[in-house]
Amino acid sequence: MSYIKPTFRHPTLPKNKIGFAKADYEGKISTLCAGCGHDSISASIVQACYEMAVEPHKLAKLSGIGCSSKTPTYFLDNSHGFNSVHGRMPSVTTGAYMANRDLIYLGVSGDGDTASIGMGQFVHAIRRNLNMVYIVMNNGCYGLTKGQDSATADYGSISKAGSKNMFQAIDLAGMALELGATFVGRSFSGDKSQLVPMIKAAISHPGFAFLDVISPCVTFNNNNGSTKSYDFVREHIEATAAIDYVPPKAQISVAYAEGQSAEVKLHDGSSIHLSKLAPHWNPSDRNSAVNRLQAAKTKGEVLTGLLYIDPESQDLHELQNTVGTPLNQMGESELCPGNEALDSINSSFR
Amino acid sequence: MYNYKLSKNKILKPTDIRDPEYFHKVVDCQYACPAHTPVPEYIRLIAAERYTEAYMINWESNVFPGVLGRTCDRPCEPACRRGRISDEEEPVAICRLKRVAADNKSEVKHLMPQIPEQKNGKKIALIGGGPASLTVARDLAPLGYEIHLYDEWPAGGGMMRTQIPAFRLPIEVLDEEVNYILNMGVHTHFNHYVSSMREILEKDYDAVFVGTGAPRGRDLKLPGREEADANVHIGIEFLASVAFEHLEKVGKKVIVLGGGNTAMDCCRTSRRLGGEDVKVVVRSPFKDMKASPWEIEDAQREDIPILNNMPPKEFVIEDGKLKGVLFGKVRAEYDENGRRKLIPTGEPDEFIACDDVMIAIGQDNAFPWIERDLGIEFGKWDLPVLDKVSFQSTLPKVFFGGDAAFGPENVITAVAHGHQAAISIHLFCQGDDVMNRPAPMTNLVSQKMGIHEWIYDSPVVDDTRFQVPHEDKVISLKDRKIEVELGFDEALGFKEAQRCLNCDVQTVFTTSSCIECDACMDVCPTSCITFTTNGEEEDLRARLSAPAENLSQSLYVSEALPTTRVMIKDEDVCLHCGLCAERCPTSAWDMQKYLYNVTKAEKCYQ
Ligand SMILES: Cc1cc2nc3c(=O)[nH]c(=O)nc-3n(C[C@H](O)[C@H](O)[C@H](O)COP(=O)(O)OP(=O)(O)OC[C@H]3O[C@@H](n4cnc5c(N)ncnc54)[C@H](O)[C@@H]3O)c2cc1C
Ligand SMILES: Cc1ncc(C[n+]2csc(CCOP(=O)(O)OP(=O)(O)O)c2C)c(N)n1
Ligand code: SF4
Ligand code: SF4
Ligand code: SF4
Ligand SMILES: [Mg+2]
Numbered sequence: 001m002s003y004i005k006p007t008f009r010h011p012t013l014p015k016n017k018i019g020f021a022k023a024d025y026e027g028k029i030s031t032l033c034a035g036c037g038h039d040s041i042s043a044s045i046v047q048a049c050y051e052m053a054v055e056p057h058k059l060a061k062l063s064g065i066g067c068s069s070k071t072p073t074y075f076l077d078n079s080h081g082f083n084s085v086h087g088r089m090p091s092v093t094t095g096a097y098m099a100n101r102d103l104i105y106l107g108v109s110g111d112g113d114t115a116s117i118g119m120g121q122f123v124h125a126i127r128r129n130l131n132m133v134y135i136v137m138n139n140g141c142y143g144l145t146k147g148q149d150s151a152t153a154d155y156g157s158i159s160k161a162g163s164k165n166m167f168q169a170i171d172l173a174g175m176a177l178e179l180g181a182t183f184v185g186r187s188f189s190g191d192k193s194q195l196v197p198m199i200k201a202a203i204s205h206p207g208f209a210f211l212d213v214i215s216p217c218v219t220f221n222n223n224n225g226s227t228k229s230y231d232f233v234r235e236h237i238e239a240t241a242a243i244d245y246v247p248p249k250a251q252i253s254v255a256y257a258e259g260q261s262a263e264v265k266l267h268d269g270s271s272i273h274l275s276k277l278a279p280h281w282n283p284s285d286r287n288s289a290v291n292r293l294q295a296a297k298t299k300g301e302v303l304t305g306l307l308y309i310d311p312e313s314q315d316l317h318e319l320q321n322t323v324g325t326p327l328n329q330m331g332e333s334e335l336c337p338g339n340e341a342l343d344s345i346n347s348s349f350r
Numbered sequence: 351m352y353n354y355k356l357s358k359n360k361i362l363k364p365t366d367i368r369d370p371e372y373f374h375k376v377v378d379c380q381y382a383c384p385a386h387t388p389v390p391e392y393i394r395l396i397a398a399e400r401y402t403e404a405y406m407i408n409w410e411s412n413v414f415p416g417v418l419g420r421t422c423d424r425p426c427e428p429a430c431r432r433g434r435i436s437d438e439e440e441p442v443a444i445c446r447l448k449r450v451a452a453d454n455k456s457e458v459k460h461l462m463p464q465i466p467e468q469k470n471g472k473k474i475a476l477i478g479g480g481p482a483s484l485t486v487a488r489d490l491a492p493l494g495y496e497i498h499l500y501d502e503w504p505a506g507g508g509m510m511r512t513q514i515p516a517f518r519l520p521i522e523v524l525d526e527e528v529n530y531i532l533n534m535g536v537h538t539h540f541n542h543y544v545s546s547m548r549e550i551l552e553k554d555y556d557a558v559f560v561g562t563g564a565p566r567g568r569d570l571k572l573p574g575r576e577e578a579d580a581n582v583h584i585g586i587e588f589l590a591s592v593a594f595e596h597l598e599k600v601g602k603k604v605i606v607l608g609g610g611n612t613a614m615d616c617c618r619t620s621r622r623l624g625g626e627d628v629k630v631v632v633r634s635p636f637k638d639m640k641a642s643p644w645e646i647e648d649a650q651r652e653d654i655p656i657l658n659n660m661p662p663k664e665f666v667i668e669d670g671k672l673k674g675v676l677f678g679k680v681r682a683e684y685d686e687n688g689r690r691k692l693i694p695t696g697e698p699d700e701f702i703a704c705d706d707v708m709i710a711i712g713q714d715n716a717f718p719w720i721e722r723d724l725g726i727e728f729g730k731w732d733l734p735v736l737d738k739v740s741f742q743s744t745l746p747k748v749f750f751g752g753d754a755a756f757g758p759e760n761v762i763t764a765v766a767h768g769h770q771a772a773i774s775i776h777l778f779c780q781g782d783d784v785m786n787r788p789a790p791m792t793n794l795v796s797q798k799m800g801i802h803e804w805i806y807d808s809p810v811v812d813d814t815r816f817q818v819p820h821e822d823k824v825i826s827l828k829d830r831k832i833e834v835e836l837g838f839d840e841a842l843g844f845k846e847a848q849r850c851l852n853c854d855v856q857t858v859f860t861t862s863s864c865i866e867c868d869a870c871m872d873v874c875p876t877s878c879i880t881f882t883t884n885g886e887e888e889d890l891r892a893r894l895s896a897p898a899e900n901l902s903q904s905l906y907v908s909e910a911l912p913t914t915r916v917m918i919k920d921e922d923v924c925l926h927c928g929l930c931a932e933r934c935p936t937s938a939w940d941m942q943k944y945l946y947n948v949t950k951a952e953k954c955y956q
Contacts, residue, residue, distance in 0.1 A: 001802035006810035006927050008435045010877040010896035034802075035867040035935025043872035190866065218867065218935045230865050234913065 005029045016053040025050045027074040037189030037215030037230075038068050038137045042075045044192050045106070045135075048199035049076060052247065059104040060096060064089040064118060067144045068110035068137035068215070076106075087118025090125035093132055100326035101317050104203055105132035112142040115151035115170045126179040126208055131315035133202040133209045136172055137189070139217035140228035147220025158225025171297070173307060176210040177290050182313035183209035184289070185306045188233055189216065194304060197245035197272075201306070204245075204266045207313035214302065233302055240281055240292065240305035241274035264309055274306060283309050360886040362907045362916075367858065370792045373944040375904060376921050377854045379444055382429035384766035386948045387411040389426060389444055390854040394806060396450050397847035399840070404451035406461050411948070412765050413485050413531070414510070416523040419449030420835065421514055423642065423760040431853055434900075435876070435923050440815040442849045443838075450843035452523070463492035463952075465534045470494030472779045475555040477544050480508020481761045482752025483561035484531045485768025486775065489951040491534035493776060498555070499536050502543035503594070506532055508563055509753075510761060512590040513612070515619050516831045547720040547748075557747045557775045560734075561768070564753040566716040570607065570709045574665030578672035578707070582665065585612045585710030592619055592830070601705020604628045605675055607662055608710035609639035614649045616708040621652050622830035628654050629702065631675075633661035634692060635682045648834065651820075652827065661692065663699060665707065674703035713758050733757060740774040740784040741767060749774055772951040780955070788954055791947040796940050797855055797928075804941055806852050808928040816846045852926045856944045859917055861909040863938035870930035870939055871895065876923045879930060884916045894920055 009023045025046045030039050049059070056078035063069035065086035072081050080103070084092040089107050097105055114122050114136050125134065140153040149157075152172060153165045176184045183205040187195040195213065202209035214233055216222050222229045227236075241262070248269030262283055264272040274283060281292045289308040296303035317324070327335065365372060375381050379389040388407055395404035408415035422445045427433070430441030472495050476483035479501030487497045505511060506528045510519065532538060544550060550558055567584035569575075575582065581601070585608065591597040604625040606617040609632035620628045630649065632639055636658040639646060650656065660677035667673060677700045680692040715733055720726055727735040727744040734743050734750050741749045751767030753759060774784040797805040819836045826832045838846060871879040877896035884890070890905065891898040898905060898920040908917035931939040 002808060002927070002929055002932055004809065005873075005929070006875045006925050007812055008810065008876060008923075008925060010923055011434070011436055012899060013877065013896055029929075030873070030933070033935065034933045035865065035869045037867070039872055039933070040868045043868070190868065192868070216867070218865075222865075230867060 003029060016050055018053045018055060020050065020053070020056070022046060022050040024078065025054075025056065025076055027072070027077045030071075030074045032067055032070065032074075033217075033219045035218040036067065036143075037139065037217070038071050039074065040189040040192065041135065041137055041195065041213055041215055042071045044189075044195040044199055045075050047192070047196050048203065051196070052200055052203060054104060054203070058102065059106060061106045061108060062089050062093045062096070063108040064110070064113040065144070066110035066113045066142070067217075068139075069108060069113055070144075071108055071137070087113050087116070087121060089113070090118065090121035090130070090134075094125065094128070094130055097130055097132065097316070098322070100328060101131070101324065102326050105130070106203075107132050107134045109134065109136050110143070111136055111138040111140060111150045111152040111172070115172060123175075123179055126176055126181045126210070128316045129180075129182055129207045129313060129319065131207055131317070133199070133211065135199075135211045135213055137215040138172070138212055138228070139215050139221055140226070141217055141221045143217045143220060147217065154227040157227040158223065160220050160223045160226075171293070173210070173212045174290070174293055176212075177286060177293070177308055181210050181308070182207040182310040184308045185210070186212045186214070186304045188214045188237060188302070188304055190230060190234065191237070191304070194239065194243060197243045198306065200245040201243070201266070201270075201272045201309075204268050204270045205309065205313065206267045207310070207315045214304075236300060236302045238277070238296060238301040238303050240278045240283070240303065240307060241276045243306055244273040244275070246271045246273060264311055266311060272306065272309070277305075283307070284311065361884045362887055362890065362905065362918075364861075364909045365904070365906050370790050370946065372904065373792075373794070373856050374790075374946045376856060377944065377946070378429040378431050379426035379442075380854070380946065383411075383426045384763045385412045385769065386766075386946065387426075388854065388945060388947070390850055390852050391945065392451060393442070393444070393447055393847045393850040394852070396447055397807070397844055399844075401451045401454035402456050402458060402461070405455040405458060408448055408451060409458070409462075410950075412762060413488050413768075414481060414527045414761065414765065415448050416452035416527050417510055417519060418762060419445060419447075419452050420519050420523070421510075422448070422762055425762070431851055431923070432849060435851075435925065438814060443815055443818070443846050446818050446835075446838055447843060447847055449837050450840070450847075453837055454840060459530070462530060465491055466494045468494065469496050472496065472556045473498065473554060474775060474779075475500065475550055475553070475558045477550065477558065477560050478508060478562035478752070478754065479503070479506035479538075479540070480561055480563050480752055480764060481510060482754070482764035482768045482771070483508070483559060484528065485765045486559050486561070486751070486772045487534065487536050488531045489769060489772035490775060491531075491536060493951060495779070497534075497536045498539060499532075500539045500542050500544050502541065504540050506538065506540070508561070512593050513586055513615065515589065515592070515615050517618070517622065517826060517834050518615075520831070520833050543719075545719050547724055547726070551724060551748075555747075556779050557749065559771055559775065560720075560748065560750045560754050561752045561764070562717075562754045564713040564715045564758040566714045568709070568712045568714060570662065570711060572662060572664055574667045574672075577667045577670060578665040581672040581705060582707045582709065585616045585708050586713060588708055589615055589619060592623065597623075599624050602626045603704040604706045604708065605702060605704040606630045606708045606710055607675075608632065608712070609634070609641055609656075610710060610712070611641045611645050612713075613708070613710035614641045614645040616710050617649055617654045618652055619830060620706070620708065621654065621827055625706075630654060630656045631660050631662065631677060631702070632656065632658050633680070634690065635659055638682070638690070652823065659692075660700065666701060672704070672707065674701055675707060676701050713753075715754060715757060731757065737784075739770070739787070741771040742774055742778070742784055746778065769948065769950060773949065773954060776951040776954050788949045790949055791945075791953065793945040794856070794858070794942045795945075796942050798940065802932045804855075804928050806855050806941075806943070807848065808852070808926070808941070810851065810925050810927050811848045813845060813849055815849070816842050854944050855926050855928070855941050857906070857919065857924065857926070857930060858940050858942045859906065859908055859919070860938050860940070861911060861917070863936045864908070864911055864917065865936055865938075866911055866913055866915070867935060869933040869935065873929045873933040875927065875929065876925055878919050878921070878924045880918045880920075881911070881915045882918060883914070884910070890918060891920075894918060896920070898922060
């Protein structure tokens with residue numbers, strides 16, 4: 001098996017506006033199973049960061065444990081990274097974010113890492129509106145430990161060994177909506193035309209941006225009867241809207257049909273254009289998103305696309321009114337102002 | 351040339367990989383080689399130290415691996431994929447690797463075809479003993495033909511012997527490879543200039559092959575030419591006289607007129623025969639010189655200046671003897687069609703003193719010995735009228751090949767012609783239609799070994815092209831027989847061989863197996879693969895993962911996939927790294943080695 005990717009790239013590939021080629025956003029060659037959906041999500045992250053001209057040293061990728069949590073090795077080789085313990089990505093990200101708000105935080109997790117062992121951490125990251133992108137590569141199983149059903153496996157889904165899942169599935173997107181997440185979307189690893197703009201919008205969003213990305217496990221959960229297989233998802237996929245991410249200052253080139261389209265302005269001057277496919281759904285109305293999600297579930301559809309966004313979102317630093325300067329850029333006297341300062345703080349509480 | 355088959359609405363049709371030319375074209379070097387030598391196959395054998403087999407693969411295709419490994423014009427190299435995968439990359443040293451096989455092979459005679467004792471009763475005359483005729487002999491002698499070869503010189507090889515200097519091609523190397531053929535029971539008539547085709551036709555030959563080359567060097571009729579005759583030499587005549595040791599010395603100051611490879615051989619030969627101040631003077635700009643870049647470099651390395659934009663005007667004579675040459679000064683202008691005009695600059699003429707002048711400004715065909723009433727028609731430039739595939743002339747039993755067919759080319763082209771003419775002669779002598787030619791032999795074999803292992807070395811090395819070591823200049827200039835290039839040793843040969851991208855190991859796609867997971871598209875380092883909706887070629891080429899701007903390279907198009915999209919692979923800069931096939935969960939991609947062998951005469955009645 002090849003363990004090094006050739007260094008040659010297509011000679012005519014362009015550079016983005018900060019002078020980097022797409023190859024500059026790539027990582028090591030993947031060691032996941034051939035055909036794993038997670039690799040397509042990695043490729044979409046590379047594409048999104050390249051197109052947005054993210055400065056690689058201004059991004060930190062964080063993950064837990066699982067095949068999905070291994071993927072940060074396979075993208076953004078020139079960025080910061082922290083591969084934490086199982087289910088603990090949110091707390092490590094919280095720490096990092098509190099210390100330095102200048103970086104883009106890209107958290108990568110799995111359905112096992114998030115919906116089981118990491119559930120306690122996940123929900124609090126949402127509540128706090130941590131300014132991060134939280135991607136769950138959702139394959140309905142524990143890929144790394146040989147494919148046991150996870151908490152997102154649908155009721156009745158058939159495992160590779162032939163057994164039927166007897167438990168109700170946790171819908172992570174629904175939960176995120178319930179808990180007040182300010183950006184919620186769902187996508188499919190096999191649909192880059194939707195996933196790439198969603199990742200870009202999520203990066204632009206100032207607050208907790210949650211992406212539940214269905215990502216087939218080719219080895220343990222791509223069999224007939226599985227509801228997370230390539231075939232099943234392709235047959236049942238529906239979208240709230242066709243999504244287009246328009247970077248700041250860019251001309252809008254797409255024409256949208258009257259009444260069918262919505263535009264969401266983001267803080268950084270970029271915007272999201274939605275060409276709506278679902279009636280009675282408004283991306284900035286949480287209730288309509290919850291309803292739409294429920295309706296899809298009843299019909300047995302896999303609903304993808306942007307579900308909800310609160311463009312007025314205020315992230316944790318704003319809510320806490322914490323210092324704007326990253327801690328690593330402050331001097332000792334500022335970080336440790338001494339006993340006198342402590343005494344005056346303490347006395348203010350007396 | 352492979353053609354896309356367009357349906358009515360111009361959407362690309364699935365690629366027909368059963369067309370033998372489709373994958374052949376992907377093997378850029380082999381496709382560009384006039385004899386279609388299976389290049390990557392022999393390069394892999396060199397890397398595996400299997401030199402004898404590497405030599406025999408060459409010998410089957412090009413008959414003179416030792417000669418060509420030193421002197422080939424190497425049309426394969428500009429075509430080599432390696433040269434276009436990045437700005438810093440140069441082609442694989444395909445030609446010089448061939449020499450590694452020739453230098454390190456062991457005994458090969460027993461691997462060559464047996465010559466039947468019992469002949470087939472047909473007699474063939476070959477006129478001229480160059481590579482074209484020798485190739486015809488190599489293909490027909492094993493089939494039982496009685497071969498008679500005529501050449502005006504005392505030994506075989508044609509211009510490989512009379513023109514290519516010994517410091518580029520040692521005589522032993524040439525002798526060895528010429529003798530492999532002559533020893534196939536060929537009846538040689540050396541020192542025999544054929545002065546009448548009629549006489550040949552009156553003999554009992556069943557077919558005649560004309561491989562007499564382009565033996566007439568062009569002269570330059572300028573004022574003073576006749577008076578200076580003793581010191582003015584026609585380049586190819588000069589080189590032949592040196593080769594046969596009729597001439598061993600030139601003057602100290604030599605001017606070579608002309609900018610082609612013959613000029614390079616003349617100036618470098620002069621440096622070895624007493625020429626101390628040797629100059630090449632070309633009438634047009636340096637960049638328009640016809641000589642191969644490496645031959646120019648070799649000349650410059652031997653302290654031979656090349657003066658450009660100076661057309662000669664006069665041979666200057668003093669006391670009835672050549673004193674030097676007078677040159678005008680021009681600059682080049684190109685019109686919108688790229689046609690060049692040389693415009694005098696108005697600067698004063700320049701006189702350059704010299705003892706000898708070599709005129710190396712081109713060669714022409716000459717068939718004074720072929721009577722024009724035999725039914726052999728001649729056309730433009732006094733070249734024979736031939737069928738481009740069969741090489742048959744308007745007199746059915748007479749065939750032409752090599753430089754005699756379409757004008758001066760090179761050794762490998764002569765060999766390619768020889769193979770094709772041999773097929774025609776064989777079919778003709780068996781009473782068949784010469785156009786009834788067998789298809790090429792092809793073979794496509796999976797390289798899979800275990801789950802994600804390949805039989806070939808799939809990793810792509812980063813090394814840039816290795817240089818062939820040269821003999822010390824002081825030593826090599828002393829004696830014209832000392833070979834300048836020392837060749838790659840085995841270690842360097844291995845490293846250079848590893849640069850080959852194995853373009854014959856094809857990416858073969860099976861539509862029905864693909865689950866459209868995108869893994870191949872994501873992993874491909876050079877963005878060759880795209881899954882998209884079908885369309886017209888021009889539109890598609892613009893919207894692939896990377897724009898497919900090299901129109902000479904094919905697009906590999908699948909049948910429609912379940913999502914109605916198609917897989918499109920731009921063959922242009924595929925590294926044949928096998929990653930797509932390694933990352934494919936269903937083996938919809940497989941790496942398969944494609945062997946393509948041009949038909950030879952021996953395959954006609956098998
Ligand atoms: C100076 C020079 C350097 C070259 N260097 C290279 C090189 O490095 N690499 C390369 O690939 N090519 C090179 N070439 C070109 C190459 O030599 C020829 O293209 C090739 O030899 C042509 O082969 P052929 O079989 O057609 O004829 P030739 O090799 O020309 O052989 C024809 C033979 O027929 C003989 N002949 C002609 N008329 C008659 C007749 N009526 N009766 C009997 N005999 C006759 C000729 O004397 C000659 O021996 C070079 C050419 C020149 C002039
Ligand atoms: C504390 C702890 N408990 C259990 C494990 C074993 N373990 C490793 S990965 C994994 C599940 C991963 O599932 P998921 O997050 O869905 O990732 P996937 O491999 O499916 O992408 C488990 C239970 C562990 N590594 N650490
Ligand atoms: S086990 Fe499943 S999730 Fe893990 S790499 Fe393989 S296909 Fe992907
Ligand atoms: S072999 Fe496959 S992965 Fe490698 S360059 Fe060619 S198409 Fe791309
Ligand atoms: S990796 Fe294989 S299955 Fe996946 S898209 Fe490519 S060819 Fe199809
Ligand atoms: Mg999982």
